[in-house]
Amino acid sequence: MTATTPDVAGPVAEAHRNDLPRPTKSAGFGTTVFGVARRTVLRNIRTPQVFVLGMIQGAMFLLIFRYVFGGAIAAGGIRYVDFVVPGFVATGALFAGMTAAIGAAEDLQEGLFDRLRSLPVPRLGIISGRVVADTALSGIGLVVTVLVGFAVGFRSSASILALLGAVALCLLGAFAFTWLFVWLGILSGNPQAAQGTGMLVFPFTFVSSAFVPVESMPGWMQSFASNQPLTQLVNAVRSLTLGDEAQAIFPHSTGYYAVRAVLWMGLFVVLFAPLAARKYQKG
Numbered sequence: 255m256t257a258t259t260p261d262v263a264g265p266v267a268e269a270h271r272n273d274l275p276r277p278t279k280s281a282g283f284g285t286t287v288f289g290v291a292r293r294t295v296l297r298n299i300r301t302p303q304v305f306v307l308g309m310i311q312g313a314m315f316l317l318i319f320r321y322v323f324g325g326a327i328a329a330g331g332i333r334y335v336d337f338v339v340p341g342f343v344a345t346g347a348l349f350a351g352m353t354a355a356i357g358a359a360e361d362l363q364e365g366l367f368d369r370l371r372s373l374p375v376p377r378l379g380i381i382s383g384r385v386v387a388d389t390a391l392s393g394i395g396l397v398v399t400v401l402v403g404f405a406v407g408f409r410s411s412a413s414i415l416a417l418l419g420a421v422a423l424c425l426l427g428a429f430a431f432t433w434l435f436v437w438l439g440i441l442s443g444n445p446q447a448a449q450g451t452g453m454l455v456f457p458f459t460f461v462s463s464a465f466v467p468v469e470s471m472p473g474w475m476q477s478f479a480s481n482q483p484l485t486q487l488v489n490a491v492r493s494l495t496l497g498d499e500a501q502a503i504f505p506h507s508t509g510y511y512a513v514r515a516v517l518w519m520g521l522f523v524v525l526f527a528p529l530a531a532r533k534y535q536k537g
Contacts, residue, residue, distance in 0.1 A: 286375040290383025291390070294357070298391055309395050312349060313402045316342050319465060320406045330467050330503040332496070336410075337503075339403035340420070340492040341464035346399050347427035348459060348484060350392030351435035352452035358384060358439030359448035367534060378531045385432045392428040396421065412497035416508075420494040423515055427487045430519035437530035464488045467503070483518035490515040
């Protein structure tokens, strides 16, 4: 005859679980943003191949425009290197956003967003953390592009305050454009589709004042190129960095272009931040 030992582990464990304190509130917005941003930055540091290759690619394009096309492009009375480097620095915000689309799609595909969605944290904070991290990483790329620009001959007569203002505008542009690309990444669903979707925005860098004066384009294209958001950002950065030389190519003041750029960037955030958060919420 065998004795049966009563199973007390189940009731004891259940009672122990009942005694555990339950969460009383969710994590704050700032805590969520910091946590997601920290995770994204650390992941890029540990796997820097894509990030480093992106910076190398940007530097190569700058060298090509400086030394291959520079001799054939007139820049309205200033040296072409002084014209193109601010354009490259400003468009770096857009190039960084393309990487953000792929990163957001990877987070979605690997289930990170699903795990975070199950936690008591603000949904907008999760997406904002991703955007803040990608903006910070684009700042590193911005520094590299500026250093390469000075190495290939760019010179500025602007004040330190004006140069810092140009950097701030570039970071604002990176922040605003990243919302668009994060939304596209979540919308795409996988990194391959996100890469293709992000490339659809790439032609807009050429239909702008980034690399050539808008006046050199066909008349039917000039209206669009002059008023699109990237041109406003490029013109503001270029006007800030050129100092007195800006008067040779711009009919308006620096403040005119800066205000227009800020308004466009604000519109991007107001439009695409809710779209990204809503798409993330729906999964």
